[in-house]
Amino acid sequence: MRIGVITFPGSLDDRDAQRAVKLGGGEPVALWHGDHDLKNVDAIVLPGGFSYGDYLRAGAIAAHSPIMSEVIAAANGGMPVLGICNGFQILVESHLLPGGLVRNDHGDFVCRDQKLRVENVDTAWSNGFKEDEEIIIPLKNGEGGYIADQATLDRLEGEGQVVFRYLEVNPNGSANDIAGISNARGNVVGLMPHPEHATEPGFGPDTRVAMRSGTDGLTFFTSAISSLMANA
Amino acid sequence: MPTIVVEVMPKAEILDPQGKAVAGALVRLDKNEFTSVRIGKRFELTVEGPITDELLAEAREIANDLLANTVIEDVIYVGEARSADDAQGA
Numbered sequence: 001m002r003i004g005v006i007t008f009p010g011s012l013d014d015r016d017a018q019r020a021v022k023l024g025g026g027e028p029v030a031l032w033h034g035d036h037d038l039k040n041v042d043a044i045v046l047p048g049g050f051s052y053g054d055y056l057r058a059g060a061i062a063a064h065s066p067i068m069s070e071v072i073a074a075a076n077g078g079m080p081v082l083g084i085c086n087g088f089q090i091l092v093e094s095h096l097l098p099g100g101l102v103r104n105d106h107g108d109f110v111c112r113d114q115k116l117r118v119e120n121v122d123t124a125w126s127n128g129f130k131e132d133e134e135i136i137i138p139l140k141n142g143e144g145g146y147i148a149d150q151a152t153l154d155r156l157e158g159e160g161q162v163v164f165r166y167l168e169v170n171p172n173g174s175a176n177d178i179a180g181i182s183n184a185r186g187n188v189v190g191l192m193p194h195p196e197h198a199t200e201p202g203f204g205p206d207t208r209v210a211m212r213s214g215t216d217g218l219t220f221f222t223s224a225i226s227s228l229m230a231n232a
Numbered sequence: 233m234p235t236i237v238v239e240v241m242p243k244a245e246i247l248d249p250q251g252k253a254v255a256g257a258l259v260r261l262d263k264n265e266f267t268s269v270r271i272g273k274r275f276e277l278t279v280e281g282p283i284t285d286e287l288l289a290e291a292r293e294i295a296n297d298l299l300a301n302t303v304i305e306d307v308i309y310v311g312e313a314r315s316a317d318d319a320q321g322a
Binding site: 060103147 | 246
């Protein structure tokens with residue numbers, strides 16, 4: 001399965017995301033923000049970083065870049081799309097996901113290994129988890145506070161579109177401890193924590209078993225591949 | 233140069249951590265008469281010729297599509313710079 005990773009000017013984790021795709025059993029395909037070409041990929045990852053310097057708002061300028069017209073059309077057609085951190089910010093700025101992301105309520109950049117609960121295992125990117133499974137995924141952001149109006153929050157909660165929720169610590173003031181959400185169809189998922197940084201033993205978060213042994217993030221990528229296989 | 237000003241504020245119900253930080257500084261400076269601070273953005277769009285209704289309509293469109301994210305922010309003003317010295321570039 002070909003999984004594209006888009007590089008925007010200022011993307012930082014595009015190579016890590018490509019590596020995670022490969023570790024998950026997929027074929028990573030590098031995509032470029034300035035092209036109108038998805039190179040026949042089966043799924044798309046919008047990686048973390050600071051696209052276009054995040055000068056206007058995080059993800060705002062990237063949401064208007066050339067390749068996003070193809071991404072929006074593909075997402076609306078059902079293609080699995082994952083937005084990680086800045087990628088999540090690009091998805092909300094593109095209106096593929098509801099709500100917005102604002103500066104952390106405490107005002108500081110935060111970097112930690114974050115415990116999450118997986119609350120929806122029916123999305124393209126979470127179907128390999130067990131219901132309510134607790135996972136640890138690195139988190140690093142300055143503008144990760146998820147907000148939406150009350151009606152939107154009620155709808156997300158009611159429809160099971162909250163996919164990942166922060167446990168123990170709410171690191172950025174997100175409403176309802178929301179770490180990640182999906183669209184109604186479940187093919188588009190965005191989250192602030194970085195699953196691509198927890199895919200290879202020796203380079204992931206610490207676990208009770210051993211230092212840096214956490215690979216909970218790998219399941220995001222194997223989930224997408226099995227959901228593509230099921231629909232093939 | 234003729235300038236169109238666009239002003240954007242975070243929505244009232246949304247937490248504004250920057251404003252909150254400044255409000256905290258005012259308390260520390262003993263300026264207790266100011267009970268809250270909110271921080272918005274001001275854009276100055278410079279044009280070559282006179283400001284027409286078409287240009288203002290275009291500015292309103294980009295204000296809502298790009299300059300503000302209307303999910304979290306409100307566009308509170310789009311119009312000609314209110315005086316010659318109102319715009320930095322003028």
